[in-house]
Amino acid sequence: QSVMTQPRSVSGSPGQSVTISCTGTSSDVGGYDFVSWFQQHPGKAPKLMIFDVTKRPSGVPDRFSGSKSANTASLTISGLQAEDEADYYCCSYAGNYFWVFGGGTKLTVL
């Protein structure tokens, strides 16, 4: 039940693109196409932004996209906006009804 590895922080200017990586193992990210990403603003509950590696829930802008290669998943946010500034967490199913989160990444919009 190890925490998946994310960069502590990333930043970008409005209109630019940023990518947040999430490195796990063959037992979680690499073993299942059940990677999800959450956005969390200070003092608020997390919000699902991406599920099943690449799918977006209704209402999430298409500026948000997900991908996966081997044991690493990525979240890309294009056309950065001020309201995208938040903490982002990856999550993966790890089998046998267990889930594991990444350590979280703070996104700063410059």
Next chain:
Amino acid sequence: QVQLVESGGDVVQPGGSLRLSCTASGFSFSSNDMNWVRQAPGKGLEWVTFITYDGKKKSYRDSVKGRFTISRDNSKNTLYLQMNSLRTEDTAVYYCAKDLRGGCCFDSWGQGTLVTVSS
């Protein structure tokens, strides 16, 4: 719309017990698997425990196994977390989270309830 409302958070001494509740509305609670996820102050998210829609299958992270018990009452649309032998490291905001579908992800979250374990 989906609504999850947690309650029961409090300040408790190490070794004490607490029961959290999560009342659901806006969806078919009895058809959905549910989870508890926690977040220590200033820290990241941590999955805690899972229960199937019918309560027949449960799972726990190692650090809470044997101390925490997840349960549900589908007639009351309510999810519970019984926490015993609490430790200072259990201090966190506890969120209940609904599964989108088996294995996938947590598509709806409550606002959280704060549990503080301190002497």
